[in-house]
Amino acid sequence: MSIGVCYFPEHWPHEQWETDIRQMADAGIEYVRMAEFSWGVLEPERGAFDFEWLDEIVGLVGEYGMEAVLCTPTAAPPRWLVEERPEIRQRDRDGTVRDVGSRRHYCFNSDAYREETERVVRAMAERYADDPRVVGWQTDNEYGCHGTTRCYCDDCADAFRNWVREEYETVDALNEAWGTTFWSQQYDDFEQVDLPRPTPAQDHPSMLLDFARFASDSVVEYNRLQANLLREANEEWFVTHNFMNLFESVDAYEFDEDLDLIAWDSYPTGHAQQAGGETTADELRAGNPDLLSFNHDLYRSVLDRPFWVMEQQPGDVNWPPHSAQPAEGAMRLWAHHATAHGADTVVYFRWRRCLEGQEQYHAGLRKQDGTADRGYADATRAAEELFDLDHVDAPVALLHDYENAWALGEQSHAPDFDYWQLLQSFYASLRAHGVQVDIVHPENDLESYDAVVAPTLHLATESLADHLTAYVESGGELLLGPRTGVKDEFNKLRPGLQPGPLSALVGASVDQHETLPTRFEPTVARPDETDAEYAFRTWAEWLEADAGEPLLEYAGDDIEGGRTAAVRNAVGEGSVVYCGVWPESELANDLVGSLLDRAGVPQTDVLPDGVRVASRDGHTWVMNFRSDPVAVTVAEDASWRLGGPEIDSFDLAIAEIDAVDELSVQIRE
Amino acid sequence: MSIGVCYFPEHWPHEQWETDIRQMADAGIEYVRMAEFSWGVLEPERGAFDFEWLDEIVGLVGEYGMEAVLCTPTAAPPRWLVEERPEIRQRDRDGTVRDVGSRRHYCFNSDAYREETERVVRAMAERYADDPRVVGWQTDNEYGCHGTTRCYCDDCADAFRNWVREEYETVDALNEAWGTTFWSQQYDDFEQVDLPRPTPAQDHPSMLLDFARFASDSVVEYNRLQANLLREANEEWFVTHNFMNLFESVDAYEFDEDLDLIAWDSYPTGHAQQAGGETTADELRAGNPDLLSFNHDLYRSVLDRPFWVMEQQPGDVNWPPHSAQPAEGAMRLWAHHATAHGADTVVYFRWRRCLEGQEQYHAGLRKQDGTADRGYADATRAAEELFDLDHVDAPVALLHDYENAWALGEQSHAPDFDYWQLLQSFYASLRAHGVQVDIVHPENDLESYDAVVAPTLHLATESLADHLTAYVESGGELLLGPRTGVKDEFNKLRPGLQPGPLSALVGASVDQHETLPTRFEPTVARPDETDAEYAFRTWAEWLEADAGEPLLEYAGDDIEGGRTAAVRNAVGEGSVVYCGVWPESELANDLVGSLLDRAGVPQTDVLPDGVRVASRDGHTWVMNFRSDPVAVTVAEDASWRLGGPEIDSFDLAIAEIDAVDELSVQIRE
Amino acid sequence: MSIGVCYFPEHWPHEQWETDIRQMADAGIEYVRMAEFSWGVLEPERGAFDFEWLDEIVGLVGEYGMEAVLCTPTAAPPRWLVEERPEIRQRDRDGTVRDVGSRRHYCFNSDAYREETERVVRAMAERYADDPRVVGWQTDNEYGCHGTTRCYCDDCADAFRNWVREEYETVDALNEAWGTTFWSQQYDDFEQVDLPRPTPAQDHPSMLLDFARFASDSVVEYNRLQANLLREANEEWFVTHNFMNLFESVDAYEFDEDLDLIAWDSYPTGHAQQAGGETTADELRAGNPDLLSFNHDLYRSVLDRPFWVMEQQPGDVNWPPHSAQPAEGAMRLWAHHATAHGADTVVYFRWRRCLEGQEQYHAGLRKQDGTADRGYADATRAAEELFDLDHVDAPVALLHDYENAWALGEQSHAPDFDYWQLLQSFYASLRAHGVQVDIVHPENDLESYDAVVAPTLHLATESLADHLTAYVESGGELLLGPRTGVKDEFNKLRPGLQPGPLSALVGASVDQHETLPTRFEPTVARPDETDAEYAFRTWAEWLEADAGEPLLEYAGDDIEGGRTAAVRNAVGEGSVVYCGVWPESELANDLVGSLLDRAGVPQTDVLPDGVRVASRDGHTWVMNFRSDPVAVTVAEDASWRLGGPEIDSFDLAIAEIDAVDELSVQIRE
Ligand SMILES: [Mg+2]
Ligand SMILES: [Mg+2]
Ligand SMILES: [Mg+2]
Ligand SMILES: [Zn+2]
Ligand SMILES: [Zn+2]
Ligand SMILES: [Zn+2]
Structure with missing residues (x-):
């Protein structure tokens, strides 16, 4: 378990470099990420590559006992390239060009840009193919950031037509799959297929879902181009990419073959403000632990191996609505929190506050004058405290699928229905019971899990139904949430009632x-x-129980009063609960607690908000994201690897215990 | 009085058709509306018309004793047509094309589209000209929906220039009429006349009013093209069109010569959420009765004959912010409510929930699996209960004019001033007194009305003043609301004080x-x-009474305290009240109650919110849009055609009484 | 001190003119402003100038003993001109043309429009060069109104490239100054410099600041063209321009050499509603006196001589969200308030409510029927009461700079951080102490001021630091606010800690x-x-005191508790206070009161909100913008020039006293 830092030597005078590198080594840093966005200095004019500066700094990194992670610089093509090949730029839905002047001003489907990408990545890869100080690569940076996954340029229109043609082969199959008789939307020819354009009314939902698939696939394909070039140059290198918080438009699961390592960029106090609702003071100081660990668990699960935090918030940042100073110790807490959830390395972004350009209001581990910034001591302390660990072994899976997010995002059917928040409602309850959770695709192999929670399986095929039925029949415990089994894979309604192919498993159907x-x-x-x-919110289904036993009914004397809201069904050696409402936390805790009981998964009493535990490799972290101190009660003979049972605000402890049910936490007054 | 249903056979397998049609007949349905949006299957490629499917289903409709209403399919031109003639598409104000991919992607002023329209309507009309099972036609669907009344394409620019030239003949007349000296906006030539374009500041209000007139006229002209073709083919057919809730941009009064029947599309729980403010739980379950009946009364009054509800909400729908399940019985209550207000036929939309495309979240009378949906029993019961009735005879007229809506919409002068809400304030008070109301154009013949309410007559000519003065002088009772007589017909201020040409009638003028x-x-x-x-809201006029007698003055000690807010003036054998504020409900009830008293119109005590009565042909409906039950007190010998004096939540009763003042309603605890 | 009025004879029939002019003279009006927006009547077709109407009305003005102020008509080029030279129109950032149809539809950088401007201004100037009745000119009208300072047309792109080239000379210097290594934004050639375009992410802040400078400079240059033509024709004329309320995009200080007189347009009840937050009833009736006087003080300070209010709200106006009637007397109060703050002349807008076009909902001194409107008596009374006065002599300077507004506007770093509101917090406190304030550029000569308040000096150079240090060393008292010394002149962060070059003066630096x-x-x-x-709001700096003495620390037990929030430092014969938070009013009053004490500036006890005093030339105005009456306590021998110690709602009094500390004000119950 290690600490790294992001460094941009090109932003600093040459005479500063060795001091910077020495100070990094002194801080306990092991990895230095560099060259991101550096195309302008790497190739100041076409073909005139300048690697000397990078050679030198990579050399210094090695000299001081650290290792370099390089980035391909494709997230920011230089002006001369845009000038020569203006067609690489994306377009908005209404045709407006997304121009040079910030970053990500290129289209994933541009042949021109793929040529340029190949040229620059090949040059870098060849230059460092034999350099032992370079251990791995980050492709590009934050694919899709700033709404750039979906582009509306001519290249994308061609590519989408081809994608659809490949998917459906005949235009009849396309018309059948999408259902285009509605509003006379039939296609006579694949040439009529187009990107979503400004239209008077809503777009066709089946087209929108395929467009979302296509757009994500375009990013996957573009990344594959880069990954293959890097792997060709040196197969020892790891290749990774830095994903983002709850990022919807790019399907991370599809990168599994093209990356050796998954990474994500963690900005806890920013993400908390993006989550909707009123951010609490504690969240503004340290973030929401469940939102963070959802990302940790998701990106860990993609490859089922330790992940990296490629950018870790080091202090105040430039982009959220408000940027309060993180709490004392928060930068250390986040590193431990990531580790407890399976991280291998936590890389702070960035070494020093940048004097120029768009991110001047972003802290580093050092201030702009070179002195230690507030995160520096935290990072140094974390570097000392981290230790090597086996991979996280989670007894529970939470099922998640980008395609459901896309389908529900286009037809939320209520302003306050949000796929990710629905998932969070169930996930937070699992975290409140102290249980480690893998966040996996519904078609994943599930047999290793004692329990499975599926907050919603909106799009559902027969084969998915078989898969889940087999899981339950062989003893699995399954909790299903609302809006499940509504649509087929083409985003069309099923002729049968919901939950469609899952009705037999659930033992009930949805009346309304x-x-x-x-x-x-x-x-x-x-x-x-x-x-x-x-309490529940937003979504309600009136169930007709069949084999299933009514578990919950609507309260009150409004028209739904007394109707069934949830059922439980015993199937084979396992059982399934279907909950037709979006539960508020008390109900989620009740449903999840019962599930864990039935599945025999050790759990804590419901933990206080903001206090979380996580187990990895025989250690259990107790992490306090609150400003008030907490006390941990553990078995008498439990020993503490770090800290102890009295935990301060924004502090943590690591106990060596066997199972989380040996432990409970109280807030100290 | 009958029930109908909207059916899309092209969405369902052929083997399903006869079952569907038989089930409709079993439900008591008399009319089946079809072929809407069906261009794609009617003419899969240019000139290759396929009527066989439609022939067959029309045959089945007839076989089972029902009648067919067909729709022209012009609201959704197919892709091949858009591909061949892309110039038919509308443009947004900033030039963005409104593309194919949803519906209504055509311009009313496109010669190309008028040609295509003529071709397809003629083909359909000829095909069914001698078919006795087809009794009438709906032209297109919901003209202007999705903001498509006003288009900014080149065809529209040409058409507007011609419209203006025809209206004003010389450019000097145009400059004089609009008043273009202001900000040097003079036209030198009609060629300079253009559509409203993006400009740095506000647009010229006189141009905007004429643009609104022109855009509405374009729709009227386009509809006339269709109506004439249908009438030529078979003069027995009725021709109708389905209008929308409080729809502002298309002047329904102008369709009087081109339609035999007016219809509108009623979605009570959706409209309630569009009305502004916080929707109550009862409104989310059954809608707002006054909002609904305003539409019923308006569309009944256009031709002064029974109207149709061409689309009646059958259950939950796809487009409002929230879609709660309608209350038990609501789908029946709406049918009776429409009938009480003068409907002839109520057509539920749609037969069955559609599996594909944009409206999958819209219920039908049958669920997607073919079983009865919640609205089915309601519709069947309504079909049994409805009976034949004479036309509604309303003693009161409420004056309404689209041109006022356009002028005030462009210069509301306060974010919370809304023409339709102002009308609703007066209208709801009339409904709270149980009185039937015609909603008519100010220039309408008024002599048959005992009382007239004009919530605002913003644009007012001398001839309108003469018309109203004559009405009052001959014994009419008139209630006028604020912002009256402000502008001339060109949307210019009058040189005299408000209410301009109505000042003598009112006996007062507006100081401020x-x-x-x-x-x-x-x-x-x-x-x-x-x-x-x-209480009043938003708008206040300080009146200087002349012949008129002060009726209300501003309360409180702010600067307007003690100034006159309303006056009454006796003129000839009648009298007029001018109210210079926008009344909240208590004040509106007071003004309206007094008006009805003076006019000798029988009225109820003020009814509870959500409980409404309506009389037609010797019957009086008492309709409860509340979740709590109500009790009706009537004359001892009153007999009940349906139900009785104890009315359940969302239920109704029909009494056979002579006048509404024989009746009162209380909420039961 | 005089009263004027804006008149548009072209809107009225010729036979009305003499009556209008006579009535103006009767009202005590001395100046009549005319010809604004009159290009359409002045030059109905190219080259065919028609001055006869203007000659005649200027003649009448002179005949009745008044003087004419003419406007160049360039704010509204006529249609024939736009038709001939469509390239004069501005473009939005996304390329959309800002078309003819309202006003300000021209680009400041259009060579074509500069040619046309020269033509029309020269023709007018020559026509009236020898006319003694024309005493001065207003150039154009409200430069930059409706977001027109910044244009994105091709002419502007060329002009910006030239501006940048001139500023930096070499592209290397440009890259160095802006800092373009960040995100590979290097320029290879000046030809690559472009206007801000739609880009995926944020724009480069250094480019944005220079774009803002360039856009303001373009207006200055365009105005210079007009001013030079007018001065050439008659050097006796004054040349002025009418600026706007807190108008950010045009740097008024840069007009100092091109205008003889600064004017601004004052609409108190509108400005109050633009200020953010909930407008109080009193503000809706009379505006916020501090917001108004901030503008008075700013525009007075630009040339350090009496200014004009070129448009004074006469009653209700057309453009704010709500337009309540101004209080009785408000129109008189505003005239006195302007005078107390240094106005020479107050010109009411407009003579009579206009019957046509976009401003029909705007009152005049006369109603549309020609009778006196509510403002008429107020204006007439003000005309009688005003008397001649020497220039305002302010003991305190508040430092203000448009460049800081631009830099902070592009990187506010919090949704609620607003440059102008921050200035208002300090300014309102100065006003609450009754002190006259000049609002001057930071580089202004400061030696005449006893105290200086700089709410923020975000961009700060070494020379500015020297300038302020010299001021303090020689005995000046300085109060500095937060976010000071953050950036260099290119909007780049400084390598040293904040407040950068001011750190030594302040005796502290910003830790976080x-x-x-x-x-x-x-x-x-x-x-x-x-x-x-x-209380404070929004912004907090944690200070490390050095030579400075801690003055304030953060309260509470959150992480910043106990850290230093403000310091005081004695330097030479003066002292400086640096406050690292945005103070709410109590703190601002405390800081400002202490400052005035130290500086020996006479001050009142904190005045009630809405009651303000201002001294000029031995007189002190006590002005009541409240609806409740107030009582003034003064030295026994004080005499009253107007009114007395009991002041009614929205009334005023003028005492002849030596210093404001001789006076106090209480609200009467
Ligand atoms: Mg997938
Ligand atoms: Mg009309
Ligand atoms: Mg300057
Ligand atoms: Zn693209
Ligand atoms: Zn058009
Ligand atoms: Zn321009």
């Missing part, structure tokens, strides 16, 4: 669904236990 | 006007009765 | 900064006086 404003504060209750009501 | 934020909660009071204050 | 949501309601306190807490 409705969406309700959150201000109505609707509730459900257990049948015959009308005094304990559980 | 002002707009106030609603949070200030301003009030008026009767002179010398300062303890009873009535 | 953070932004906080206002709902957190953070506070500071004096060290060792924890019970008195002062």
